[in-house]
Amino acid sequence: MPVDIQRIEMDTLACWRIRRGDAELVVAEQGAQVLSYRGADGQPVIWLSEQAAFVSGQPVRGGVPVCWPWFGDLTRNPQAVQAGYQGSEPPAHGLVRSVDWTLLDSRSDAEGATLTFTSPGNLPGWPHEVQAELTIRLDQTLQLSLTSRNQGQETVTLSQALHSYFAISDIHQVTVEGLDGLPYIETLDGWQRREQQGDLRFVGETDRIYLDVPSRLALRDPAANRRITLQVEGSRSAVLWNPWIDKSRRLSQFADDAWQRMLCIETANVMDDVIRLAPGASHTLSVAIGIEPNAG
Numbered sequence: 001m002p003v004d005i006q007r008i009e010m011d012t013l014a015c016w017r018i019r020r021g022d023a024e025l026v027v028a029e030q031g032a033q034v035l036s037y038r039g040a041d042g043q044p045v046i047w048l049s050e051q052a053a054f055v056s057g058q059p060v061r062g063g064v065p066v067c068w069p070w071f072g073d074l075t076r077n078p079q080a081v082q083a084g085y086q087g088s089e090p091p092a093h094g095l096v097r098s099v100d101w102t103l104l105d106s107r108s109d110a111e112g113a114t115l116t117f118t119s120p121g122n123l124p125g126w127p128h129e130v131q132a133e134l135t136i137r138l139d140q141t142l143q144l145s146l147t148s149r150n151q152g153q154e155t156v157t158l159s160q161a162l163h164s165y166f167a168i169s170d171i172h173q174v175t176v177e178g179l180d181g182l183p184y185i186e187t188l189d190g191w192q193r194r195e196q197q198g199d200l201r202f203v204g205e206t207d208r209i210y211l212d213v214p215s216r217l218a219l220r221d222p223a224a225n226r227r228i229t230l231q232v233e234g235s236r237s238a239v240l241w242n243p244w245i246d247k248s249r250r251l252s253q254f255a256d257d258a259w260q261r262m263l264c265i266e267t268a269n270v271m272d273d274v275i276r277l278a279p280g281a282s283h284t285l286s287v288a289i290g291i292e293p294n295a296g
């Protein structure tokens with residue numbers, strides 16, 4: 001199947017667009033952020049906010065922001081992750097969401113296309129020789145692989161996530177399969193540890209860190225008659241997030257009712273699943289996102 005790679009601009013952001021039949025992927029150089037992805041049937045799989053702003057220095061709401069070298073609020077991270085940062089105001093979700101990455105390589109073949117980006121060196125307040133490389137491959141599925149390499153002389157500990165926003169037909173109807181029986185941290189109630197019973201359904205604001213997560217999760221969407229599947233390597237934790245009604249009003253680049261159409265399943269290395277990189281060591285976190293027709 002012919003594959004076409006083009007450099008485009010979304011307002012002020014330099015982006016790359018890959019088309020493969022009716023599938024289309026758009027990636028911004030800023031943050032190496034996947035902005036949008038439509039599958040082979042032309043339907044959105046990755047959600048991009050209708051109110052997204054494509055502004056230099058600001059993460060775009062939606063797509064797949066890369067959270068690195070820490071996830072979320074730094075002060076909620078294990079001490080070894082906090083110790084890596086020497087600045088005074090740690091931004092949420094790390095340092096690379098709103099800076100330009102460098103495109104190292106772009107190529108297409110008979111099956112698809114691959115883009116490879118590398119993170120900028122010299123991140124403010126983070127004096128470590130650790131480089132992140134993100135490979136984005138579009139063929140029948142969308143695959144993201146984030147490799148961190150420690151080229152310095154000291155051990156560095158980091159947390160991270162591929163913060164995927166998925167497009168769904170109705171938050172009230174979707175379920176997430178694969179979490180039954182898992183421990184999770186309820187960040188909305190004192191970060192208590194709890195246990196998941198059955199598949200996850202959504203009845204209110206959700207912001208949970210699941211632990212001991214298996215390599216396959218699925219997002220069942222009966223109204224769209226499909227399942228979005230996530231096949232993961234290098235991760236045992238996942239963050240499930242939907243802001244619901246009140247938090248939606250406080251979020252930037254987010255329509256008041258957009259919570260009904262999106263759900264984040266973030267492929268992560270957080271809490272006791274953080275990555276400890278000895279000198280010379282590397283780690284790869286990856287997720288392959290596929291579609292199974294028929295939510296059965």
Ligand SMILES: O=P(O)(O)OC[C@H]1O[C@@H](O)[C@H](O)[C@@H](O)[C@@H]1O
Pocket residue numbers: 059072092093163207208239241251266
């Ligand atoms: O608004 P941001 O920085 O992109 O973060 C969005 C959300 O990201 C999620 O990963 C967090 O669990 C939420 O608490 C947070 O609100």
